Amino acid sequence: MIGTTKKPLEEIFQAVDGYAKIAVVGCDGCAKVCMTGGLDQVHELAAQLKEQGKEITLEVSPERTCNIMHARNFLTPVKDQIAAADAVIVLGCGGAVQITRQTTEELGLTIPVKVGLDSVGHMDMVIPGVMAMEQCQECGQCILNETGGICPVTKCAKSLLNGPCGGSENGKCEVDPNRDCAWVLIYNRMAALGELERLQRYMAPKDYSKMSKPRVLYIKEGRCA
Amino acid sequence: MKLTELFQKKTFVITGEVGPVKGCSRLNGGPPPDYIQEALNIKDHVHAVNVTDNQGAAMRLGALAASVLTKQFGLEPIFQITCRDRNRLAIQSDLLAACTLGIDNVLCLTGDHIKIGDHKSAKPVFDIDSVQMLKIAAGLNAGQDMMGNQLSQATNLALGAAANPNFEPLDLQIIKMEKKVAAGCEFFQTQPVYEPRKFEMFMKKVERLGVPVMFGMVVIKSPGMATFINENVTGITVPEAWTNQMAGVPKADYKKKATAMTIELLKEIAPMCQGIHFMPFGWSDIIPEVLDAIRPYFPQ
Ligand code: SF4
Numbered sequence A: 001m002i003g004t005t006k007k008p009l010e011e012i013f014q015a016v017d018g019y020a021k022i023a024v025v026g027c028d029g030c031a032k033v034c035m036t037g038g039l040d041q042v043h044e045l046a047a048q049l050k051e052q053g054k055e056i057t058l059e060v061s062p063e064r065t066c067n068i069m070h071a072r073n074f075l076t077p078v079k080d081q082i083a084a085a086d087a088v089i090v091l092g093c094g095g096a097v098q099i100t101r102q103t104t105e106e107l108g109l110t111i112p113v114k115v116g117l118d119s120v121g122h123m124d125m126v127i128p129g130v131m132a133m134e135q136c137q138e139c140g141q142c143i144l145n146e147t148g149g150i151c152p153v154t155k156c157a158k159s160l161l162n163g164p165c166g167g168s169e170n171g172k173c174e175v176d177p178n179r180d181c182a183w184v185l186i187y188n189r190m191a192a193l194g195e196l197e198r199l200q201r202y203m204a205p206k207d208y209s210k211m212s213k214p215r216v217l218y219i220k221e222g223r224c225a
Numbered sequence B: 001m002k003l004t005e006l007f008q009k010k011t012f013v014i015t016g017e018v019g020p021v022k023g024c025s026r027l028n029g030g031p032p033p034d035y036i037q038e039a040l041n042i043k044d045h046v047h048a049v050n051v052t053d054n055q056g057a058a059m060r061l062g063a064l065a066a067s068v069l070t071k072q073f074g075l076e077p078i079f080q081i082t083c084r085d086r087n088r089l090a091i092q093s094d095l096l097a098a099c100t101l102g103i104d105n106v107l108c109l110t111g112d113h114i115k116i117g118d119h120k121s122a123k124p125v126f127d128i129d130s131v132q133m134l135k136i137a138a139g140l141n142a143g144q145d146m147m148g149n150q151l152s153q154a155t156n157l158a159l160g161a162a163a164n165p166n167f168e169p170l171d172l173q174i175i176k177m178e179k180k181v182a183a184g185c186e187f188f189q190t191q192p193v194y195e196p197r198k199f200e201m202f203m204k205k206v207e208r209l210g211v212p213v214m215f216g217m218v219v220i221k222s223p224g225m226a227t228f229i230n231e232n233v234t235g236i237t238v239p240e241a242w243t244n245q246m247a248g249v250p251k252a253d254y255k256k257k258a259t260a261m262t263i264e265l266l267k268e269i270a271p272m273c274q275g276i277h278f279m280p281f282g283w284s285d286i287i288p289e290v291l292d293a294i295r296p297y298f299p300q
């Protein structure tokens, strides 16, 4: 999922400063799981905006706002409430905001679409409802087969491909003593699997052209460019 | 002069360290800056000096400029180059620049992470790692860039790398060292170890790599410095026994005590390795005395 955190309220108030009527759109996908943008948080923000003297024209939370199909299905029937607002604020990832903007444009509305969350990365839920962790950066050339299913591109603070740096101590990372050194994890895993010899292979520099922005996924052709 | 030539002649190689300052070093005809003067004090006792690259991820005068300056004052620099601040173009370009400017030795390092330095909000580069850098540098020595393009003139650089005998699991460190050697590493400088047995075990494991190893010696100047290292510098541990020995003498005698302890340690270490890399942090004046005392213990 895409991890999100709430922006400070003052920043949100600043973003909608000068707009009297606000439509609040959440996301019942990742943002709901992160407890930052589901329907509960939409209502909460709407109440806070009302306290600031704003009029709220809409409170909805599409199932996955980053998907244009869901956004259309949800927002088309409430077009008038969006049109009645001076601005839309989206409690979703950066993608949800842009898909919402696209939807309003498709609906023929020219209205500012603002963001109420900060997107903080591709996150995997490791402790349900408590902790999610960044484990993949979508590098376009997955090397997990060589590293025991533990990603050094993401979990090593320096994205080292050929083994640990000198700063690892007691199995922890030089950058944060509370975090495991990815390369010690990889070593232990490969040792347990009896595959240590795989670690001896030279790993060539990554092809970062596979990560050059913005990537487009052509689903029918199964190709990313 | 390339360090590799010394190793070939079976010379026990001694190196020191120069840490460029936060500031420009335009001389305007003046004397050498302090950080170079410190190395000049031991000029007759060392074969070369490392010139650190934004050490501790703190922004300073560039290591290449400081290396050239060091050379102008008659010392042999080992240009430290890290992956932290340069992508693959910049690394190759700086290696070409180093050779062009008369540098003969480079130490290829990953580099401390941005987060421990003084520009914590900077974007860390780490486009390639130290093993890949060594391979690329070996390629430049052979006349090709990493994409296989022909260079108009090849570099001629001796390629060094770092190793950490304190690392646990040690076998993981050895795997990385093997990769470094296969990539083109011609000598190692280690992190300091204060337990000779630990270093001995390490040397037994790396002997088969057939690459000279220089023992890294950080002179512990006070019990406070030991505590600081243990708490803030990852990858190095000063044992309690070492700290206690120092704490047992009056402050005025720390230097004498540190010199004596360094000598005792190196007497045991020197026969096991091919050189010593001193990181004296302001106490380079003790190096001549240390070297005189341990010379009989250099391997023949
Ligand atoms: S190597 Fe790491 S970053 Fe790349 S795709 Fe695999 S898990 Fe993701």
Ligand code: SF4
Residues within 6 Å of the ligand: A155, A156, A157, A158, A159, A160, A163, A164, A165, A166, A167, A168, A169, A172, A173, A174, A175, A180, A181, A182, A183, A184
């Ligand atoms: S300590 Fe381990 S995880 Fe941290 S940067 Fe070094 S190799 Fe990567």
